[in-house]
Amino acid sequence: MYTTNPQIVLGAMDFGTRVAPERAFAILDSFVAGGGVWLDTANCYSFWSDPSGVGGASERLIGAWLRARPGARDAVRIATKVRQNPLVPHSWPESAEGLSARAVRTGAEESLGRLGVDHVDLLWAHAEDRTVPLEETVGAFDELVAKGVALRVGAANHAAWRVERARSLARKQGVEPWTALQLRHSLLQPRPFTPLAEAGHRMLTAEDLDLARSEGLAVWSYSSLMWGSYVRADKPLPPTYDHPGTPRVLAVLDDVAGELSATRNQVVLAWLMRQGIDPIVGASRVEQIEEALAARHVRLTDEHLARFAEAR
Numbered sequence: 601m602y603t604t605n606p607q608i609v610l611g612a613m614d615f616g617t618r619v620a621p622e623r624a625f626a627i628l629d630s631f632v633a634g635g636g637v638w639l640d641t642a643n644c645y646s647f648w649s650d651p652s653g654v655g656g657a658s659e660r661l662i663g664a665w666l667r668a669r670p671g672a673r674d675a676v677r678i679a680t681k682v683r684q685n686p687l688v689p690h691s692w693p694e695s696a697e698g699l700s701a702r703a704v705r706t707g708a709e710e711s712l713g714r715l716g717v718d719h720v721d722l723l724w725a726h727a728e729d730r731t732v733p734l735e736e737t738v739g740a741f742d743e744l745v746a747k748g749v750a751l752r753v754g755a756a757n758h759a760a761w762r763v764e765r766a767r768s769l770a771r772k773q774g775v776e777p778w779t780a781l782q783l784r785h786s787l788l789q790p791r792p793f794t795p796l797a798e799a800g801h802r803m804l805t806a807e808d809l810d811l812a813r814s815e816g817l818a819v820w821s822y823s824s825l826m827w828g829s830y831v832r833a834d835k836p837l838p839p840t841y842d843h844p845g846t847p848r849v850l851a852v853l854d855d856v857a858g859e860l861s862a863t864r865n866q867v868v869l870a871w872l873m874r875q876g877i878d879p880i881v882g883a884s885r886v887e888q889i890e891e892a893l894a895a896r897h898v899r900l901t902d903e904h905l906a907r908f909a910e911a912r
Contacts, residue, residue, distance in 0.1 A: 606873040608892050609638040609679075609820060611882040616657030617649035619884050621664065628665050630886045632675050634893040640782075640820070640880050642681035642726055643711045644696075653689030659714035666716055673717060680715070681756060682707030683726035684800065693799070699729035704740035708749055723750035724782055727757040727800050735773070738766050742775035754780030754818070757802040760811045767815070781812055785821035785877065787868045788830075788849055789912060790840035797838055798823075809875070821872055824879035825892075830864045848911040856907070862898045869895035871908060 610631045615624040628639075641662060644655035659680060666672050682704055688695035697703040708723060723744060725737065741753040755763050755778045763778060770777035783804035790796065796803070804821060812819045828835040830853070837846065857867045869892060872879040883889040 606876055606878045607638060608636060608869065608873075608896065609640050609878050609880040610636055610889065611822065611880040612639055612641040612658045612662060613645045613882055614649065614658070614884065615641075615645075616661035617646045621661055623884070624661050625665050625668070626886050627883050627889050628662075629669075631883075631889050631893070632672065634890060636889070636893060637675075638677050638679060638721075638878070640679045640822075642684065642724070643707050643714075644681070644683075644685040644692075644726065647686055647692060653686065653691075655685045656710075656714055659711055663714050663716040677721035678715060678717065679722035679724060679754075680711045680720050681724040681726035682711070683729060698732060699725055699737040699740075700732045701736050701740040701743075704737065704744070708744050712749065719748055720750050722752045722754055722780060724754045724756045724780075725758065725778070727802075728759070728762060734762070734766050735769055738769050738775065738777075739773065741778070742770065742773070745776040752779055754778050754782060754820075756782035757800060759802075760805070760807045763817075764811060764815075779816075780818040780820065781808055782820040782822060782880075783808055784823045785872065786824055786826050787853065787871050787908065787912075788826060788837070788841055788846055790838070791843045794840045796840065813876075818878065819876065820878045820880055822880045824872060824881060825865050825868060830868060845912050849908065852907050852911045856900070856904050860898055860900075862895070863891060865891060866895040866898050867900070870898035870900050871905070874900050874905065 639662060641658045643659060645658035647653060647655040650657050683697060683699050685697050685707065686692040686695045687697055697707055712718065744750040745753060753776060763781065767777040784801045785804035809819065826837065829837045853864055853867055857864050860867065869879050881892040
């Protein structure tokens with residue numbers, strides 16, 4: 601549910617593809633040793649980086665790590681997603697599995713097999729599927745909760761009104777509602793109304809936060825650190841971030857980081873957590889996840905927040 605004690609979530613999207621198994625194991629070990637709990641993956645990760653053209657590598661990597669670390673399953677909570685995995689290799693979005701009852705059931709079952717677990721702690725609908733009645737999708741997610749396959753369910757990349765409609769249908773049917781939202785969010789924002797280059801991404805809006813706070817929903821943010829763009833010259837921001845607010849925000853970010861003896865990334869993560877958001881952080885090196893976990897100790901004041909708000 602909505603929490604005032606948010607956590608850093610380890611994003612496992614590149615594990616098993618761009619991040620080799622040995623390195624991924626070291627990152628997972630470091631995350632757990634540092635007190636991290638939540639792992640976020642998806643059944644489609646990462647079909648675009650995998651020569652096979654389909655997802656599953658990330659879940660298989662986590663499954664291998666769990667087998668190699670007796671007791672690790674009790675130390676972590678696992679979130680995965682269904683909706684986007686291509687049913688035909690190298691054919692996305694044309695063959696994406698969707699959110700029919702059959703697709704949700706099959707997707708979840710295959711995820712459990714790759715992870716080597718009997719349940720996931722949170723199952724996300726990865727994106728909307730408006731070709732399927734919402735009642736059918738809501739019923740399918742409830743079925744998995746009733747069976748104990750998923751302890752909770754949530755909606756990623758959904759419009760706020762669709763989430764609320766799904767929750768209303770769940771109430772009417774007396775079934776399990778979505779209790780978590782996952783959307784793209786960071787301190788820097790793109791120009792309003794400009795399309796994002798990344799297919800399937802949906803930005804968090806004030807309306808999403810309003811819904812979450814009024815209904816007690818958890819909120820997770822992805823692309824929290826903008827793929828390294830806050831700190832790496834070789835990772836320039838996408839063109840949609842080229843507007844007057846960006847340099848203003850970065851100037852405040854540098855000032856606040858200096859005042860708090862923190863890194864830019866740590867201040868961004870602290871800014872998200874200060875709003876009750878759980879930031880998902882991808883990592884390709886152990887030092888990156890150690891830096892991210894240290895953000896839990898960065899304390900932003902109301903005055904810091906006001907300076908950021910003015911700059912944005």
